[in-house]
Amino acid sequence: MVFQQKPLGIYLSVVAIVIGLAIYSTSRSGGTQASSPVPLSENVKNDVIEIDGSSTVYPITDAIVHQFQQSYPRTKVSSTFSGTRGGFDKFCAGQIDISNASRPISTQELLVCRQAAIRFIELPIAFDALTVVVNPKNTWAKDMTIAELKTLWESAAQGKIKTWDQVRSTWPSRPIALFGAGADSGTYDYFAGIVTGAEKMRSDYTGSEDDNILVEGVNKELNALGYFGLYYYEYNKDKVKPLAINGVLPSVENVKNATYQPLSRPLFIYVNAQAAQQNPALSEFIAFYLKNAERVSASVGYVPLPGEAYEIGQTHFYQGKVGTAYDGKPQPNLTIGEVLQKEKSF
Template identity: 50%
Template sequence: MKHTLSTTLVLSSLLTVSHTANARDLVKIDGSSTVFPITEAMAEEFQIAEKGKTMVTVGISGTGGGFKKFCRGETDISNASRPIKDSERKLCEENGVEFIELPAALDALTVVINPKNDWVKQLNVEDLKKAWEPAAQGKITSWKQMNPDFPDRPLKLFGPGTDSGTYDYFLEAVVEGKSSRGDFTATEDDNIIVQGVANDVDALGFFGLAYFEENKDKLKAAPISWKGGAAVEPSVENAKNATYQPLSRPIFIYVSKKSADEKKHVERFVEFYMDEKEASKLVSEVGYVPLPEKAYKLAQENFKNRSTGSVFHGAEVGVGIEELLARTPK
């Protein structure tokens, strides 16, 4: 079955209705809107394979919101578009929640502009930092202020809300900090960013590659230049070959070890999710980049061995997925 963001959003509303099945037949997932399309496609196909034995519900409360529920033991799996933070690890530890960190796919965080914008041929990371850093609030209000080569037109910014892992990753990659200006249109619904940029020639926004691919008839992606290098367009290939930097990133699911150990249907779902053949097909269908073959094998081993903890050492940008998976989680 062909999966798109529009179909998965509809399926989510259908699949999250009340269900009378015994709790042991239920897989509860929440978190990132970026990872949602992948997990929802997986959920649909898994439910078909299970012939109705298992129900999978997938909510969208943002990466941060999802971790709050997960670390309180309210969900089995948390979708995340960034690695778990130290504060979230602490919350999990306080509640006795051990987790297994697994990559779901690769993403190319995409900076989008209106198709009628005829002055942006590329954007430098320095341009983006100047527009989004905290010091820009109330001061950098025009395109010309962001880059003197651009016209003196109002700059209208759209982005994910502060609970979003995409927001967090963008800050680390571009602003190199923990916060941004606050005077932008923030939302946990990526479709609002699509509408905002599509309807305003002066707008700029960012989100995951899949939402751009789904709406490329309404938006234009800006090629990105980093550290003085040539500008590179966001694409599946450029995410896979790591030339689209610093905005290529892995996205994740976090699995409760207790759920995986005690609920066989959760274990089966995660094994289904990490199956290279099934995952590559579904990840591609919803517009993301499948993991390299070696990465799927390493992830399968980590899950089988119940390797708990995270391989990340604070905020890291531009690290290859195979290098990450080869690390020992802590």
């Protein structure tokens, strides 16, 4: 079936008008927007919504799912994670409706989606920060530079950089046990690109798409060093110790004030545009997601986007703006406002 962008925009604009009337009515009656369902529920019965992808984005989406299903219990929403790359594999094969992503869609993934006629709407939903951590009993490491991270993680380090003093001469000659994102993770892709400037890093480390496994690994190994999203650090402060990167510690405040660079990053959901056109439940779920993303992302430990970013995202969704504002790779020097205003390509 050939996707038609104009009908999608018309259809979703109608949805937007109905939702807007509901929000206006709710505010006039003194109700709260966060918990009030929008009035399309007669169409939302036994529809199914399939979500997969990033483990980093999963806590936000999962919280949204739970709140949505309190209002729409007859809609089945399946939410799981297999990593950003794994999610895009399923998304571009038409197997899921929404792909959670901790990085922008890559050039190769975009090509696969294009060949399969899977048009998508790209929606930033929060900020995260990659957090480099060590064991709490580590007494020597308090900070690292991006250059030192590259020395440790680049492909050329495999089998050669094995001890702490090889990274910084004042550190002890102890073996380093490395823990990091698995190769299907968008966190891996982002870290590799920003830190090493390459798509691949050394492979002689313990990798997983499940960040909880990485937390436990670093916690149990004195000589460990690992990295994962800020959310998992915030919920495990008693198990790991963060390192300042280029002199700045990872924190919600330092992500907000843009001083924790270049390891801060936007997080995304990618929506199958044709599925949103055909499935009222999916369209209503996205409306609910964008309406509540600012509040929910903060409540589960992430950094919300500026409020106007969600408004722009809603406009893009209702107008059916398909494609990506990125060039197949992260662009850490662009603000989220600049990204949202860029012309999208597909």
